[in-house]
Amino acid sequence: MAVKKAGYIEKFLKKADKALQEGVKRADEALEDAVEFGTMTAKQAAQASKELRSQAKKERAELKKRGVKKITEGITAAKNVTSSTEEDLATLEKLGKLRKSGVITEKEFQAKKKKILGKI
Template sequence: MVKHKKPIKQGYISKFLKKADEVIGMSIKNADKAFQEGIKKADEALDVGIDLGIISTKQARKEAQRYRKVAQIQVKQLQKQAEKEANRLKNESRKKIKEKIATVKIKTSSRKETLLVLEKLGLLRKTGVITEKEFQKKKKELLKGI
């Protein structure tokens, strides 16, 4: 009989790393975009002001600096959001990994216990305390649980 391998499922660590990369990438793109928009607005304000003669170059420079500061604040906020999301994903993944490890440990110990019970049942059968039919019935029940 040929056994077919099951497709390998992506583990929690791989999923976490992939999600963290996506979040960080998006945050960097958003931060860069916000910064570029701030610079663009500052340049536009400077150009319009000078063209119209409404504001002096000093005023235009102040306006441009104000836009840059706003853009820098937005970048910092986006970086903080990305860091919080990455930490949340890390903690969530750690929790799930610990749960899976605990489940595997429980299953392993119950298998060992089942094998010990089967050995004891085998001894009872050999000594004649239980019949072959009783042994087979109990064996079938125990092996279903593994």
């Protein structure tokens, strides 16, 4: 019976060795798939990152452009207000001179003055 037991153990060890070899082979295949998937994911991540950076640059440029436009509009509006105010004050001076010289009446002067000061 010792011979039968020895043969049985040998068969068992061969089956175990074969199963281990298949397990190692499957593990290697899974590892290769994981590496390939990881590489693909890394490439996809790099592409997505590149696209996002490009989009961010475009949006930054657009925001900068709009910001500069708004600032320019603000400066223009401020200049116009200043110019208008200066022009209105000059007009008031001229109206004052016209009133003093009798070209317009006090009532006309006050009406124009009220209108001009209402804009300021």
